[in-house]
Amino acid sequence: MRLSSIVYIELYKIFRKPRTYIAFGAIAAIVGLIQLGFYADGESYMKFGMQSLSDSFDVNGNIMNGYLMAFIILQTLLVHVPLLIALVAGDMISGEANQGTLRLLLTKPVSRANLITGKFIASSIYTIVLLLWMAVWALAISILIFGADDMLIMKSDMVTQILASDVMWRYVAAFVFAALAMLAVSALSFFLSIFAENSIGPIMATMSIIIVFTILNTLDLPIFNMVKPYLFTSHMLGWKGFFDVTVNENNEQITGSVENLPAVLLSAGVLFLHIIGFLFASILVFKRKDILS
Amino acid sequence: MLLEISHLTKSFGSFTAVDDLSFSVKEGEVYGFLGQNGAGKSTTIRVILSLIRPTKGSINIFGMSIEKEREKILQQVGAVVEKPDLYRYMTGYENLNVFARLSNKNISKAEVMKCLEMVGLDKRANDPVRVYSQGMKQRLGIAVSLVHNPSLIILDEPTNGLDPQGIADIRNLILMLSKEQKKTVLVSSHLLTEMEQVADSMVIINKGKKLVEGRVNELLNPDKVQLEIITDNNALVKSLLANSGWAKGLRNSPDQKVLVDTTAEAVPLLAKYLIEQNIGISSLRSMNSLEAYFLSLTSGNEVE
Numbered sequence: 001m002r003l004s005s006i007v008y009i010e011l012y013k014i015f016r017k018p019r020t021y022i023a024f025g026a027i028a029a030i031v032g033l034i035q036l037g038f039y040a041d042g043e044s045y046m047k048f049g050m051q052s053l054s055d056s057f058d059v060n061g062n063i064m065n066g067y068l069m070a071f072i073i074l075q076t077l078l079v080h081v082p083l084l085i086a087l088v089a090g091d092m093i094s095g096e097a098n099q100g101t102l103r104l105l106l107t108k109p110v111s112r113a114n115l116i117t118g119k120f121i122a123s124s125i126y127t128i129v130l131l132l133w134m135a136v137w138a139l140a141i142s143i144l145i146f147g148a149d150d151m152l153i154m155k156s157d158m159v160t161q162i163l164a165s166d167v168m169w170r171y172v173a174a175f176v177f178a179a180l181a182m183l184a185v186s187a188l189s190f191f192l193s194i195f196a197e198n199s200i201g202p203i204m205a206t207m208s209i210i211i212v213f214t215i216l217n218t219l220d221l222p223i224f225n226m227v228k229p230y231l232f233t234s235h236m237l238g239w240k241g242f243f244d245v246t247v248n249e250n251n252e253q254i255t256g257s258v259e260n261l262p263a264v265l266l267s268a269g270v271l272f273l274h275i276i277g278f279l280f281a282s283i284l285v286f287k288r289k290d291i292l293s
Numbered sequence: 294m295l296l297e298i299s300h301l302t303k304s305f306g307s308f309t310a311v312d313d314l315s316f317s318v319k320e321g322e323v324y325g326f327l328g329q330n331g332a333g334k335s336t337t338i339r340v341i342l343s344l345i346r347p348t349k350g351s352i353n354i355f356g357m358s359i360e361k362e363r364e365k366i367l368q369q370v371g372a373v374v375e376k377p378d379l380y381r382y383m384t385g386y387e388n389l390n391v392f393a394r395l396s397n398k399n400i401s402k403a404e405v406m407k408c409l410e411m412v413g414l415d416k417r418a419n420d421p422v423r424v425y426s427q428g429m430k431q432r433l434g435i436a437v438s439l440v441h442n443p444s445l446i447i448l449d450e451p452t453n454g455l456d457p458q459g460i461a462d463i464r465n466l467i468l469m470l471s472k473e474q475k476k477t478v479l480v481s482s483h484l485l486t487e488m489e490q491v492a493d494s495m496v497i498i499n500k501g502k503k504l505v506e507g508r509v510n511e512l513l514n515p516d517k518v519q520l521e522i523i524t525d526n527n528a529l530v531k532s533l534l535a536n537s538g539w540a541k542g543l544r545n546s547p548d549q550k551v552l553v554d555t556t557a558e559a560v561p562l563l564a565k566y567l568i569e570q571n572i573g574i575s576s577l578r579s580m581n582s583l584e585a586y587f588l589s590l591t592s593g594n595e596v597e
Contacts, residue, residue: 009391016382100378104437107342107374108395109367290345 006110006118007125014088014126023084023130030080031073031137035145038069042146066143067151067167071243073138078178078237082185082210083203084130089123089189090202093286097197097293106291116286120190120279127186128179135175153243160245166255170242177239177264180271184232185210187278194285197293232274238267294353295320295445295477296341301350303336303501310336312501313350318479318494320444323471325492325509326481327587333501334481335375338449341479342372354445368397371443373451377434379422385409385433386418389440396441405440412436412466428459435466446470448480452487460487467491485587489513497587505586512583519585520553520560525573527551533570539563552585 014020038045042064093116096102105115151162162170185206192202213233216224228234241264246257258264296318303311311333318324328334339345341352343363352359354366379388389409393400409415412432422430431451438446448467452460468491470476482488488495489509496506505512524530530551534540539562542554555563560579567574580588 005394009394012391013380013383016380016387018382099380100376101380103339103344103374104378104392104434105395106344107367107370107372107438108392109364109397110395111364288346291339292345 003114003118003121006114007121010092010119010122011125014122019091020088020126023087024133026084027077027081027130027134028137030077031134031141034073034076035069035142038064038072039145062147062149063152064146065149065151066139066146067148067162067164067171068153069142069146070139070171071151071153073142074174074178074239077134077138078181078239081130081134081182083207085127085182085186086189086203086206087199088126089186090193090196090206091199092119092123092190093193094196094199094202095193097291098199100293102293103291112287113283116194116283117279120187120282123186123190124183127182131175131179131182135171139171151243160243161253162243162245163253163255166245166253169256173242174239177242177268180268180275181232181236181239184236184271184274184278187275187282188232191278191282191285194282194289230270232271235267235270238264238271241267294318295355296324296479297353298337298341299351299353301337301340301352302348303333303340303345304348310501311340311347314498314501314503315350316496316503316506318445318477320477321471321475322493323467323478323480323491325488325495326479326498327483327485327488327495328481328498329483332483332498334483334498335449336501337498338372338374338447338479338481341447342367342370342374344374364397368441369444370447371438371441371445372447372449373434373438374447374449376450376453377430377437379430379433379437381423382421384419384421385414385425385429388422388433389436392437393440398441400440408436408440409433411439413462427454428456428462431455431459431463432466435463439470444477446476446478448478450481450483452482452484464491485584505583513581514583515581516557517581518555518557518560519580520551520555520563521546521576521578521580521585522551522553522567522574523549523576524551524567525575529570530567530572533567533572534563537563537566539566 046064093102096105106112148164150164151167153160153162188209189202189206192205193199196202210233213231216231217228217234241260242258244259245253246259247253294317298317299315301311301314302309314333314337326334326337336345340347341354341359343359355369357366359366380391383391386405386409389405393405406415406418409418412435414429414432414436417425417429422433425433431454435448435451438448451463451467455463464487467478467480471478480491492509494506494508495512497504522530527545527549531543531545534543534551534553539555539559540553544552546552553563564574564577
């Protein structure tokens, strides 16, 4: 049976399930609330944030613009999106086992490897569609509401100004990177889903792993420092690297530059390897699994 | 042979669910797979369908090994394992369409609808499965197994949870598939009466082991019967019957009934004789030999 047919059927099942739309609703609601909050009270918030800066610089223009809003939203939301991803990816196999439909599926002439790959591709498409949805809300609607201008990013030790004409491609790259990060979460959740017979287990396990790995990342102990580069959670926020701009000897930003592109690419590579690793592990385990549900 | 199971064993840790089981199903017959709950029927069916791997033994369907040619074989097999669980958030039509697409054949909308009509669900095709009754789900499950026009149909306890009318509908459907469409059907059940009415051949298993296999009309020999008698003096009854010449076997059941192996013609004579001997008979029940055998298994008492 053709893989494309399995992907089509799996997508049909995903988008016929009411739970699929929880994530879309949640993202629209959260982003909408943030936008509403900034629309109503953004000026005073920005004044407070810019207090130290306006003592030394003359800041003009629309600082509270759509680009900055999208950055704030991404920074806030990408930490929570894994839960929404796991809602669907963690249900892909365990949900079928729980309903009892897995055994009926496997009485059909579909190879187990194809079924798993098809389901994996379908859950990945869902993840990407969810991120696109987030991009529309966080970026497009923010620009519609707040307008577009140069982007000021405040960090603990510096402020970066990115020209408006140099921002959009960075967002495209950031969303592609974020998609990789979320696909790694999706792949982990999907893999865990093979071992469970209800979707709560894989969803909780995915979140637990992310929380534990994130805590490990924050602990500056030699024993943990050794493993940190191999944890996918260490690389999930690599999208921010696209907003670090290189400056020349006159301290002027170089349009189209990324300060540490090799680090960003390395993070993307680690995430990609995790995705492939989880997929192959899923196929291997599922091919040998006795279907007892 | 269309389906051949040879020395099949399936163990889960130290528990052996199927133990050296062998039987074969001929093309075109309805084959009954009989055993009490937990006897190993569903495990065997799962191994046949490659849902679980055997510990030992082999399974050949259409002359091919299920382990080596799984997809090729399953194109010609339709099955419902245990209860037919379907996608509750989809309609009956959508469910059937999803499984039809997975069958690797071009199945038109008309064919899907025809299949729904065959199981009497065409008028409820657009209702969500969550509102279906148990019987409707069972029929939709059978439709899923039939939609790609397979040669071999495997139904695991298809009448479980159905009312008498539902059971009769499923029975008629199995007979129609066999007689009119010339399908081979392997149907499992824990009810002998159900098997008697539809099966051409059958195998009975207990604790994963084969007890008996053969043609139903040979196994259910009407000449051999077992009488189950409850009287006010079992000891006297046993001594009278031991000398009567009618009893070919005689024993007490654990619940204080007298069990007598005899022939169908001897039953009225034997009853008349006991009454003439002033025995108070509370109950006298005649069972054919296989039914008696099966009941002794299901009550956990082996026949001597």
